[in-house]
Structures are given as C-alpha cells and as structure tokens.
Amino acid sequence: MSGTLALSSLIASLDREGLSGLVRSRRIAAPTSVKDSLDLATELLKPDSITQALTLLTREDLLLLAPEGAPELSDAERTSALVRLRGLGLVGGNDTELHEVSHALEALLRTRGLTLADIRETPEHAEPAVAEPADTSAWFAAALTATGQAAWVLRDLERSPAKLNRNGDVASAWLRTVEDRLSIPDADEVVELLRAAELAVPEGGWCVSRGAAWLAAESAERWNILASSAIGLMPRQLLGHLSAAEQGSSITVVVEAFPRHYPLATEPTFASIERAALLWERLGITVAGQFSPAGVAVLEGALSGNPVSTELDLPDTATGIYIQPDLSVVVPGPLSARDEAALAAIALPEQLGVASTLRISEATLSEAFHRGLSGDEIRGLVDGLALTGIPQPVDYLITTLSERAGSIIVSPHFGEAGRTRVEFARPELRATVLVDRRLAHLQLQEPPAFDEIARATRPLLSKLRADHVLAALLDARYPARGGGGLLTPTDSRGVPARESAPDAEAQTPATRAASAAEALIERVLESGDEGPTDISRQVTLAIRDRTRLQVTVEMRGVVRSFTIVPVSLAAGRMRALDEAAGVERTLPLEAITEITQIR
Structure with a gap:
C-alpha cells in the first residue's frame, strides 16, 4: 500500500522551518515538478531519495524503521528517533510506517551484505577520549598561517576575480597562479574556507570577494569566523559525537567509530569528514588530530562574545617590519589590519606564518604605481611600517619607478587620423611600444605628414577609444596614465562586464539547487491554503x-x-x-x- 498519502499528511502539517529542513535534507530529483505536499511526498518516496536518506541514519533510527521494530530502545530513545525520522520524511502522519521506506531499507541491507542482526549489534562506546597528551599549545601557528593565507587570497580575489568552472569550483588555472604568486600551498583549501564563510561568493560565473569587513578585522576575529565556518563543513552526523570533546581529545577515535554508529554511510560522507578534518588541522582547531583549546571553544560556540581577542591567546601584534638590504621583508608577528593592508600594497609573500617573510621588488612596486599610488605615497607606507627606516635600495627603486610612472600619457584625439593620442616622455619607451606584439591590435601609427606640430612632439595615434588604449597599456604593465580628462582605472582586472541579469547557465550547481529548493518550499506552503x-x-x-x-x-x-x-x-x-x-x-x-x- 502506498505511503504517499501518509507522508503528504505529515508534510501538510509542517511549518516553514520544518518544511525547509525536510527539503534541504533530502534528494529531490525533479523539484520543479512539485506543486503541493502530495507531489513532494511522491518525490520523497522515490527509491533513490529514500536510499540517500537511509545512508545518513544512526543504527537506532534504522532499527526503528525495520519491520520488527526496535524493542531494545528505551522510550526516550524511541521518541528522539521518531522526531528525527519525521524531520527526514521517513515516517508518515501519526508516525505511520511507510512501506516504500521499509522495502528500500531491506534492499539496501541486501546490497551491503548486512542483516538486522548486524545493525542491532551495539557498537563499542567511543567518545573523543584523551590519548597521550599532545602539545597543542602551538595551535596559533597554524591559525595565524591559515588566516594570513586567507587574507592574501581574498585580496587577490578583489583584484582579480576567479573564473568558475561548470561545477561551480574555482578554475584550476587561477589556483595555480595564486599558489605560485603568493607562495600558498593548496590554495583550493583556502578558497573553500572563504566560500564557507561567505567571504568569497559566486557572481555571474566568477568568484568574487565579499570580505572587506573581514579584512578590516584583527587576527582573532578573522580566525573565529573561518573556524566557525569550518565547523559547519563537518557532517552534522559526526559533530553529534564530538559534544564531549576537550583539549587533547582525539578526533581520530570518533572518526574510526563513525561507521559503527552509521552502518550505511557512503563514501561521499567519509570524504566530507576527511576533508573537514583536513581543514580543521590547517586552521589549528586540531593539532596532530587532537583538539586545541581554541578548537574546543569554537566547537562549543564559546567564542561568540566580543571581543574574541580576549578569549584567544594569540601573539601580540607586531609594531612594524624589518626591511633587509636585499629587499626581503621580515614580519616578526601578526600585523594590525591597517599595517597588513599597507604591506600588501608593496610586497608579496614568500613564507607566511607567525613570523612571515615577504619581498619588495620592482614588480611589486610597479604594481603599486599601476594601482594609482604615487612615489610619495609609497614612501609614506614604507616609512610607516619599517622599524629601521627606508633602506637605500628601496628608496632608489621608488625614485626610479617614480620617474618612469606616468611617462606615457593617453588622451582623446579629435583629428581625422585617430581617436586617441599617446605621448611619450622618453624616445626609447616609444620605440618599445611600437614593437610590442601585445599592443599590435591598437594599430598605433605616426601622425600624418601635414601635422607638423604633432610630428615634432612625436606622439602616436590610434583609431581605438582612449580608454581602450589606456587599459591595454596598463595590462601590458606600461607606466601610462590618462590625460585630457581621461581617468586612469584603479584596477583593470575586475569582473568582466556582463548584463544586469545573471545568466542562469553562469550560476553554480549549489546556487541553482538552493534557488530550486526555495521555490519548492514556497509552492508547497501556498498549496496548503487551497x-x-x-x-x-x-x-x-x-x-x-x-x-x-x-x-x-x-x-x-x-x-x-x-x-x-x-x-x-x-x-x-x-x-x-x-x-x-x-x-x-x-x-x-x-x-x-x-x-x-x-x-
């Protein structure tokens, strides 16, 4: 006998919160076909959807669904299990047995080679017991390293949004570029943390930064946000077994016991557990698989109060940096958000950690000029950061680049020979631009012979718009600026222009699924009034x-x-x-x- 009617009755009795939890916890093959509670019940009773839900049940819940029931369960255990099963849509109204669920459970047990006797076998009691005491006091090293890496990746997303592939993941080419440029290993893990914290979000086929407020916060607050998001990445089934965790508790014990508590769990669940545990280790929530004091605090939600810095024993903020004659930069400890942003404007990391090493180079200072900073502004940044003043090599490099900066002026031209005029302060720079194949599409040419004044100043003309020519020169890293009312873009690497309405194909699978779930919930709730x-x-x-x-x-x-x-x-x-x-x-x-x- 079909259980569709019984399940439909249960669904119709749910409020918005209960319905939302049900829809988001189950696999719905055709969400657009669901118009009311009956349609939703039909979808939820499909074998694939039931099987997916069964793989995430505890042994107690599975026993309660079995035909023989679970006489060994206490009244409290039975009540708790029924609440969970109702929330998953695996029983009907009045806790009615759904025959589709019973048949799917029998089939799944046969496929796994298990019997109800195997499920009834009580697993060994395994809590996160304290193993050999591990030194977790250095958790802050991993915490500050990961937080610093996240800040650098987030700034790079601000300057150069990452292209998303068809699966909604950041393109591997962008990740490789970031890993090489910022000396950050496994940048995909950092991006995953940023996306979990909603500091990096998908927009029109690109992953863009939404972390301005986070970058303005201090290290403790930054870490708390990342760590809290990382806790949410762990499957809730495992989190339920970590309530007794304390400093030094081993997460490995709980992970190893997980299959005994969830006998039908699948490989994707185990992969999610492994991935989340890896991110916990990277953030210092665990150290060598054992919980740090800060890890226990964030797991218990004890860091929600302000200020977080009083709860976390992090090293004091460094008052400045040391710039070596070889242009390397030694940062003896975490910087304030303001000093960190200033340093990021003129240097690139070589090694990030509690004490970090960065490097100032012609390329990094040229990038600063490219983003609109003047020589005096760069000197001001360096002078405000360096504990020993501005070294002579750095001062010389700033002076040299200042002289070159803006030595190409791009302005609109209203003559017949072109729409843009490009003027050069130095003849050798003009000659270089003319032979640069990257700029061939600009079709730069000499002024006509009759324009004696123009030929005397030796500008070049282009038939393209002035803003296009300026952007091309800046992309090729030439010291160009706008003239004649043309504004120099502060950064030419933003999100490519797109129409105001996002393309549905540009949405990620996750955003499409979320949108479909929201629409389904609204339709079912509206149908309840009919x-x-x-x-x-x-x-x-x-x-x-x-x-x-x-x-x-x-x-x-x-x-x-x-x-x-x-x-x-x-x-x-x-x-x-x-x-x-x-x-x-x-x-x-x-x-x-x-x-x-x-x-």
Whole structure:
C-alpha cells in the first residue's frame, strides 16, 4: 500500500522551518515538478531519495524503521528517533510506517551484505577520549598561517576575480597562479574556507570577494569566523559525537567509530569528514588530530562574545617590519589590519606564518604605481611600517619607478587620423611600444605628414577609444596614465562586464539547487491554503491505490467521521463505500475537514 498519502499528511502539517529542513535534507530529483505536499511526498518516496536518506541514519533510527521494530530502545530513545525520522520524511502522519521506506531499507541491507542482526549489534562506546597528551599549545601557528593565507587570497580575489568552472569550483588555472604568486600551498583549501564563510561568493560565473569587513578585522576575529565556518563543513552526523570533546581529545577515535554508529554511510560522507578534518588541522582547531583549546571553544560556540581577542591567546601584534638590504621583508608577528593592508600594497609573500617573510621588488612596486599610488605615497607606507627606516635600495627603486610612472600619457584625439593620442616622455619607451606584439591590435601609427606640430612632439595615434588604449597599456604593465580628462582605472582586472541579469547557465550547481529548493518550499506552503484542491488529490491517490480513508466531515454545523473506501471523484464530490454501515456515501470535498489514511 502506498505511503504517499501518509507522508503528504505529515508534510501538510509542517511549518516553514520544518518544511525547509525536510527539503534541504533530502534528494529531490525533479523539484520543479512539485506543486503541493502530495507531489513532494511522491518525490520523497522515490527509491533513490529514500536510499540517500537511509545512508545518513544512526543504527537506532534504522532499527526503528525495520519491520520488527526496535524493542531494545528505551522510550526516550524511541521518541528522539521518531522526531528525527519525521524531520527526514521517513515516517508518515501519526508516525505511520511507510512501506516504500521499509522495502528500500531491506534492499539496501541486501546490497551491503548486512542483516538486522548486524545493525542491532551495539557498537563499542567511543567518545573523543584523551590519548597521550599532545602539545597543542602551538595551535596559533597554524591559525595565524591559515588566516594570513586567507587574507592574501581574498585580496587577490578583489583584484582579480576567479573564473568558475561548470561545477561551480574555482578554475584550476587561477589556483595555480595564486599558489605560485603568493607562495600558498593548496590554495583550493583556502578558497573553500572563504566560500564557507561567505567571504568569497559566486557572481555571474566568477568568484568574487565579499570580505572587506573581514579584512578590516584583527587576527582573532578573522580566525573565529573561518573556524566557525569550518565547523559547519563537518557532517552534522559526526559533530553529534564530538559534544564531549576537550583539549587533547582525539578526533581520530570518533572518526574510526563513525561507521559503527552509521552502518550505511557512503563514501561521499567519509570524504566530507576527511576533508573537514583536513581543514580543521590547517586552521589549528586540531593539532596532530587532537583538539586545541581554541578548537574546543569554537566547537562549543564559546567564542561568540566580543571581543574574541580576549578569549584567544594569540601573539601580540607586531609594531612594524624589518626591511633587509636585499629587499626581503621580515614580519616578526601578526600585523594590525591597517599595517597588513599597507604591506600588501608593496610586497608579496614568500613564507607566511607567525613570523612571515615577504619581498619588495620592482614588480611589486610597479604594481603599486599601476594601482594609482604615487612615489610619495609609497614612501609614506614604507616609512610607516619599517622599524629601521627606508633602506637605500628601496628608496632608489621608488625614485626610479617614480620617474618612469606616468611617462606615457593617453588622451582623446579629435583629428581625422585617430581617436586617441599617446605621448611619450622618453624616445626609447616609444620605440618599445611600437614593437610590442601585445599592443599590435591598437594599430598605433605616426601622425600624418601635414601635422607638423604633432610630428615634432612625436606622439602616436590610434583609431581605438582612449580608454581602450589606456587599459591595454596598463595590462601590458606600461607606466601610462590618462590625460585630457581621461581617468586612469584603479584596477583593470575586475569582473568582466556582463548584463544586469545573471545568466542562469553562469550560476553554480549549489546556487541553482538552493534557488530550486526555495521555490519548492514556497509552492508547497501556498498549496496548503487551497484545502479542497489538496484533498481532491489525496482522494484521487486513494482511489488509485484502493486505500481506506478516515475522513471528518462538517455539514450544517454537525461534525461526523467515516471510514470509507473512495470509488470515484467528480464535480467536487466523492463517491465512497462505507463498509461499516454497508452503504455508499457521496461527500462534497468542501465539507471534508480532515483526511487520514488507514493501514
């Protein structure tokens, strides 16, 4: 006998929060086809959806779904299990057994080579016990390293958004570039943390930064945000077994015991656990698999108060940096958010950690000039950071680049020979631009012979727009600036222009699934206000499955209940057999106030 009606009854009784939890916890193959609670029940009772839900159940929940039940469970355990099963849509209204679920469980056990006796076998009690005491006091080293890496990756996303592939993941080419440029290993892990914290979000096929406020925070607050998000990446099934964790507790013990508590768990679940544990280790939540004091605090949610810095024993903020004659930079400890941003404007990391090493180079200073900083502004940044003043090599490099900066001026031209005028302060720079193949598309040319003034100053002309020419020169790293009212872009590497409405194909699978789930929830909630329509579909289903129903009818102020077998439905009236009375009844659907399936 179909359980669709019983499950539909349960779904119809859920509020928004309960319905949202149900929809997000189950696999729905065709969400757009769901119009009401009956459609949703039909989707949830498909074998694939049921199997997916069963793989995430505890042994107690599985036993309760088994045909023989679970007599060994206490009343408290049984009540708790039924609450979980109702939330997953694996029992019907009034905790009715769903035969589709029972059959799927039997089939899954056969596939895994398991029996109910195997499930009933009580697993060994395994809590996160304290193993050999491990030194977790250095957790802050991993914490500051990961937080610093996240800050650098986030700044790079601000300057150069990352292209997303069809799966919604950041393109590997961008990750490799970041790893090489910023000396950050396994940048995909850092991006995953940023996306989990919603500091990096998908937008129009690109991954863009939304972390300005996070970058303005200090190290302790930054770490708390990342760590809290990393806790959320761990499957909730495992988190439920970490409530007794304390400093020095081993997460390995709990992970090894997990299959005994969740005997039908699948490889994707184990992979998610392994991935989350890896990120926990990277952040210092665990050290060599054992919980750090800060890890326990964030796991318990004890760091929600302000200020977080008083809860975390992190090293003091460094007052400045040391710049060596070879242009390497030694940072003796974590910097304030303001000093860190200033240093990021003029240097690139070579090694990040509690004490970090960076390097100032011609390329990094040229990048600073490219983003609109002047020589005086760069000197001000260096002077404000360096504890020993500005070294002579750095001062010389700033002076040299200052002289070159803006030595190409791009301005609109209104003559017949072109739309853009490019002027050069030095002849050798002009000659270099003319032979640069990267700029061949600009079609730069000499002024016409009759324009004696132009030929005397030796500019070049282009038929392209001035802003296009300026952007091309900046992309090729030439010291160009706008003239004649043309503004120099502060950064030419932003998100490519797109139409105001995002392309559906550019959305990631995760965003598409979230949108579909939201729309489904709204449709089901709205259908609940249509009473008779939903009842008519339940009656239709009962006619198809020859299901006995108990209906409550209110007519002329009189309320009566009948146990019937529906026969037909037409013109808003149901014809049914009342077996107890031995008569046939015709009931208007609008008079039915409650309908329940009888097994």
